[in-house]
Structure formats: C-alpha cells, structure tokens
Amino acid sequence: MTAPVEVTPDLLQGWPLPTIPDDGDKEDRGRVLVLAAGAEVAGATLLTAVAALRAGAGKLQVGAPRSLAQPLAFAIPEARILPAAETDKGELSPDAADELKSALARSDAAVIGPGMLDEDAAGELTLRLLDGEGPPLVLDAAAMQGLPADPGRARALAGRMVLTPHAGEMAALTGRSKEDIAADPLSAARRLAADLKAVVIAKGACSYIVSPDGSAWRHESPTVGLATSGSGDVLAGIIAGLLARGASPAQAAVFGVYAHAQAGLRLSKRVGRMGFLARELLDEIAPVLCGLEAGT
Template identity: 55%
Template sequence: MNAETPVTRDLLRSMPLPQPDGDGDKEERGRVLVVAGSVEVPGGALLAGIGALRAGAGKLQIATAASIAPHLGLALPEALVAGLPETPEGGIAPDSAKRLAARAARCNAVLVGPGMMDEPAVGALTAALLTMLETPSFVLDAAALVGLGADPAPLHRHGGRVVLTPHAGEMAALLGCDREAVDADPLGAARRAATRLRAVVVLKGGCTRIVSPQGEAWAYHDGSVGLATSGSGDTLAGILVGLLARGATPLQAALWSVWLHGEAGNRLTRRHGPLGFLARELLAEIPAAMAELAG
C-alpha cells in the first residue's frame, strides 16, 4: 500500500469545502450537536462548541450534565444548551440516550466525548447513540472511544460516516496493544484501526495521520509544538464536526480540520512564540485561515 500523502494547501484546494449560497440562511450551514463536558471539565464542551461555529456551522446545540448547563449557556450564548441527568461522578447518565437520539436525529453532525470523564457511562452512551441513530455523521473523541475496540458493531452500522480522533494512548486501547507499539508504527496502527472499525481515523501527534477505511493515508507534518496543550484536542474535534455539518465528507472534514488546527497554531506561534498560547486562542484564527485557503 502506498505511503502517506502530505496534507498541504494544494491538496486542500483540490477538495474545496462546500460554500453556502449567498442568499442562504444558517440552516444551510448545518446543525451540530455537541455531547460533551462534565462537572470536572465543563470547558471541553465550550471549546468544542466554539470550534464548530468558527468552522462555519450554522446552528449549535450542546448537551451536557445538568448542573453545568446554565453556566455553559451563559458562556456561549450562541448555543442552545440542554442539561441532562448526571451520574454520581458528574457525567451524562447513559439513560439519557433516547432523549439525545431524538435531538441528534434533527442534526447534520454529532460530536461525542470532549471533557467527558466518566468512561463507563460515556462508552455506554456512545454505543447507544450509534445503535439508535441512522443519519447524522459522527465525531468520536476522548472517552467516547472507550469500548469501540472491543465491540465495533455499532460503528459498522454507519458505513464510514464516523471520524475517530484518538491520541496514541487511546489508539492503543482501541487496538488492544501497548502504547509503545503505536508509537513504533503510528501509520500502521491508524490503518489497522480504520480498517477494523470502518471509520476515518485521525491519529493525533507531532505528526498527525489521517486514514480512510480503505487504508488511504495522509500526514500533517507542519504543526507547532504549542498545539500540545490542554484543550487542543477539543478544539480540533469541534472544528471537524462543524465542517461535517456544512456538508464536507468525513475524510474531507478530517483533512481540512487537521490543517486548519495546525495553521491556527502556526499563526499564534509567529505572533507570540512557540509556547504558552491557549487552546481557546486557536479558534479565533480559524475563519481567516479558512477564507485564505478558499480564496
């Protein structure tokens, strides 16, 4: 099988993002549902939600633990924020799946995982949503990846309409191997996961690999060290789901989001230095980077 293809400006210009009609409204740019956050990490939902809007999604809903929902609603007035029953650990209870599925069925793209810390509950909730829903595209991040390696059947129902965004440790759990094995052959690990799980895989790292279910592979080498900071993965997942809502294919959204996320870091590095910028600061860079590449 061929080696990985670099993710470059020229590559992305060859696969332009869907653009809204000049007379279109926010519905044309798609609806996003972000299922995220917990009592311990409410900010994951905030970062992912802003990321979806910065990527151009038209309407945003956030579903989160009931006790933090009012705070998120104030922090992000652009979103509809729904509070759901909590587990004792402060996460979303798995028996919220039916309520969530009804909400998600009206959306174009759904993100599950940022800031969710109760792994057993998140795993059960994710499997239930994948089983109940037919139409939206999914991005699964962080704790939402738990359990998928042991039982990929819910993923297989979606025929490649799911994007997974693991780091090396999460990839090891998906494949049932040691992290050292993933670090030794990240491209091979990403290919195994994409083929086995029938999903687009974004294996995050100093060099991020993007692999299709057919094993085609791309690599983004041009990110900065400052991207390795708390909350950075939440912003990437949000950008990705926003592009999906606009009508990008899962592979197209994965490639564009990785480049936009990296370019945002490069812009901040040039202005502020290689370290010390915040994940939240990446998001304001996305619209200009996107417009520049589309122009």
C-alpha cells in the same frame, strides 16, 4: 498500500469544501450537536462548541448535564442547551441517550467525548447513541473507549464516523502497546480504520488521517504550543463543524487537522512557540479556512 498524501494548501484548494452561497441561511450551514465534558472540565464543552461554529456550522446544540445547563447557556449564548441526565460525578449519564436521540436525529453532525473523564459512562452513552442511523459523528477521548466492546456499532455507521485517538488511546482501542503504536502510527491507523469502518486520525506532531479503504493523508506540524489543555477539543469541534457544512468524513478530518495546525502556527508566530491557550485557537480557525477558500 500507497504512501500517504501530504496535506498542503494546494491539495486542499483542489478539494474545495461544499459551497455555501452568500445568501445562504443557517440551515445551509448545518446543525451540530456537542456532547462533551462534565463538571470538572466544563470548558471543554465551550471550546468544542465554539470551534464548530468557527468552522462554519450554522446552528449549535449542546447536550449538557442538568447541573451545568444554565452556566453553559450563559457561557455559549449561540447554543441551544439541552439539559440531560447526569452521573453523580456531574458528567452525562448513559441514560441521557434517551433524551438526546431526537436531537441527534435532527442534526447534520455530532461530536461526542471532548473532556469526558468517566470512560465507562462515556463509552456506554456512545454505544447507546450508535444505532446505525443519524448524522456523521466525531468520537473523541473517552467516547471512543466503548467501541472495543461492541465494534459492530461503529461498523454500522459505514464510514460516517471520525475517530481522533492519540497514541495512548489508539493502544487502548487496538489492544497493542503504546510503543508499538508510536513506532508505526500509520499502520495502526489503517488497521483500526478498516476494522471499525471509520476515518481515523492518528494524532501527533505528524498526524495521519486514514479512511476505511486505506487511503491516507499525512500532515506534519511540530508546533509544541498545540500540546496544551483543550487543544484536542478544538480539533474535534472543527471537524464536527465541517461535517455539518456537508464535508465528507475524510475531507472534514483532513481540513480539520490542517486548520488546527495552522491556527497553532499563527499563534506561535504572534505569541510565542509555547504559552498560547486553546481558547486563542478559536479566533484563528475562520481566517485559516477563509484563506484556503480565497487561495491565499
């Protein structure tokens, strides 16, 4: 197996994102659907949704637990809010799948899972939404945990899914120990990507992005400030926004990891190596991506 390719500005500038014309409209930039947190960490929904827009998506839909629909409508005025069934803990219920399938079908990309805490409900909701049809998907956090029970649902998407596990989540997905994963994250990611026919991001200070055919990229950015609440939600949103714009799952994952890391680096220089907030990453996404497009 070949060594992973280092993610650099030169690499990304030679692999440009799909072109959006200056006179393009919202439809040209794609529609993204966000299915994320419930009552306890509702801010994760905002972080993910705004990150998708900052990455360039043109239209935003948010599937929200009914009790959170109105607050989220005020918090994210750019979004169309889709109230859906919720659990007694205030998270999206598996029964919400029936209400959200039509929105998923008319989206260009979707992200499921950021901030979800109820692994059983999130896993079952995800499985009900994975029927082999629909747009490319980003699965994050608890949304990934249902996959081991029915891996065929993931394989049916034939490479149109991006998974974003850290070492602990990778261990749960593969049945291996966290220590084994940490010792060789690239090998673990390659096995998982091949098994589920998905692009896998093994997250860490050094992140590996692996496609189902074993192609791999490596990006090292030991920015300790990114190890903060909500940071991963921003990454998931960036990737979904890039997918909505027409990037392939592998390209969206590679660009997403780079843009997220560079946003953190910019804040580290301006604010400090620790102490900046996930919400502050949002304002850095567009400048990073625009800088790549401009070659600066």
